[in-house]
Amino acid sequence: MGLLGKKESCPICGGKLNMFKTKIKGGISICEKCAFDINMSKNMLQFHDVDAIKEHLKYRQENRAIFETFQPTQEVKSGNFFIRVDAYKKLWYHFVEKNPKNPPVYRFDEIADYEILEDGESIAKGGLGRAVAGGILFGGVGSIVGAATGGKKSKSVIREMKLRISLTNKYNNQILVDLVPPGIAAKQGLVLYNSYKKVENEFKSLLDFMCNQATPISPEASPYVSAADEIKKYKELLDMGAISPEEYEAKKKQLLAQ
Ligand SMILES: [Zn+2]
Structure with a gap:
């Protein structure tokens, strides 16, 4: 509107509209x-x-x-791309800038599946959706992720490595990123190749961890069993160094007192 035009207001917040509308x-x-x-x-x-x-x-x-309220317990990165995890709340987000302002935060159980692709070929897979599709609904959690992991051979030359995560989130159903700068040929035996494999393993480990931990507790389980399950999860976190022995003991005490 011009200087003499009627005042316009924002239909969302009711504030005045200026030239930056x-x-x-x-x-x-x-x-x-x-x-x-x-x-x-x-x-x-x-x-x-x-x-x-x-x-x-x-x-x-x-x-x-x-x-x-997100409290990071683990993080993996490659170049500018990060995945950061809050293992207590079973939440994660990914980001590329140094200090993300309000990145979409996802739950562990929103990972339908994930895949790491070397030059377009899937060499590592996992996730909850895949396991359900395979019919192993209530098997041991460890076996679900293990069963979903293909035994594909890694390539001897890697020119491109992508990570694809399918989500069951309402606002985003896929994350697809380059884990390494595409186009550079990394040959087996070279330092660059080894660094690519290190990146691949780190992302795979973290994603498998999230998928493992995402399993919902069955409603029929008795409170005692739930507490035992929870303690087991915190023991895993302790073993991988994500929490301190003090944090583990405090959590155990709290769970047993319930
Ligand atoms: Zn507004």
Whole structure:
């Protein structure tokens, strides 16, 4: 609107619109702050109406609250790409910038499956969705991930290594990233090749860990069994160095007192 035009307000927050407004579905404009908070590309915004934007903003605010209580216990990285895990709350997120502001936080059990691809060929797989599809619904957790891991031979020259994670999340169903800069031929026996395999193993270990820990506790289980299961999980965390012996003892005491 020009200087003499009627005052426009943001249909999301009610604030005044200035020149930095952004268009959404139907040519409606929202304010700069709301557009920033929603963190969606301009291309995506034009497919969302006021109600959809409001719903997404609510999700982003809830996500921020979860993110603020996130306590990292493990992290793997390759280049700028990180996956960070909160093993207590069974949450994780991925990011590329140094200090992520409000990255989408996912639960462990939102990982339907994952795959690491060398030059387009799957060499490591795992996940919950895959195991269910294979019909091993209530088997031992360790065996689920183990059974889902293909015995594919690694390539002798790697030019590209991608990680694909399928999610059961409402707002994102796939993460696909390069774990190494594509196009450089890393030959078996060379230092670069070994560093690629190290990256691959680190991501695989963390993803298998999350899939292992994601298993929901069956509702029929007695409280005692649940406590035992929980203690077992914390023992695993202790063994892998994610928590201290003091933290483990405190958690054990707490679980046994329930
Ligand atoms: Zn607004």
